[in-house]
Amino acid sequence: MDSWSLRYLRQDLSKLLELINEYQIGDFSQLYDLLGKVDSLDGLEYELSNVVFYIDKRIAGTLPNELNKYQIFFENTIIVEKTFDPKKDFLKSYKFELNIDSYISTENGDGKCYKNCWHLDKHIESSEPKYTHPTYHFHFGGEYLNGLDTGDISIFSNPRLPHPPMDFFLGFHFIISNFYSSKEYPFVKELKENYEYQVIIKRAQDRLWKPYFKAFDSTNTHQDFTINKIFPLYLS
Template structure:
């Protein structure tokens, strides 16, 4: 928990500076960038009793990714997927789980933003991820060839399916419940992988 206390009903973990070399540098700008790195930091806390149920399991989720590009100098870009906790009485929409870009992931006091205009919105609604699903997310986006190979690995597929069931199933069922009654026979928007390519 944030205050350092322990709670036998909560499980979780922290990941610090998990690094992967960036293989895909297509459409990169500035064009002097020759290599890159994906750096993941995350914190997750979940209620044990809500795992594998239709409840939201997460008490806290902060999935922070920094992309570092190296050329004539070092460039940074970032985004996070997190759970908004606290007051949502603001002018901007605050989806409880959202993706948000971060153009100053190093927290520099004077970042070189060039012609970039930075603003704190939008917060784009996004499904929650843990480390397992997050690795699938990063791999599919930044290492697509490796991701296709991983989909042939039985253990990877079983792990992804297990966590998709535990985390995404309650999330999507809750969204679908807005249009109840939910009738399985009404589903005609297929294949599901066109909507979410990292479903396995």
């Protein structure tokens, strides 16, 4: 719980801004604004919009192929529960969005703007979802693309989202969970509640997923499934 203190937010944000200032890779004025009002916050809560990153070299795998200049607008909101319960998610409200403008830049200036966006959602349980909804999940698209023609949208090969390996059984399970609406296709719920189907999927999970997720166990001795290999963002 101590890591959520305002003292650490002030300390870490100040140091981060000091470190990235020399690189001039974006507009981080909102971070400086946040740093200036940390002491007036009611706990570690903040709302950031349009923290901008600039990229002026082509990103491999992006379509159209000619795109070579990008602006990434980062929005992030965190609001925490007033009372900490170690058995529950501490985040009361959450927003994480990457809205991306891409251009074909030439000596004569920037051409047409192509848009792309990703958001990391927190699923709020209300009614039963039509498709599988992990509690936190990356999702392509969002309001940033509303009303656009397909010719106005850029396609990225990133981000590469970590996911455990799947065989036919787990692949089948993944497809019916993500692409068949449980409201329109009753077989999805019926099959997933079938005991024999669950045995098949659980056995496949034992084969492929248990070794994968044990990478997060401090006693793990697997040489290939290590936390640094399956989740390189994690700094151990």
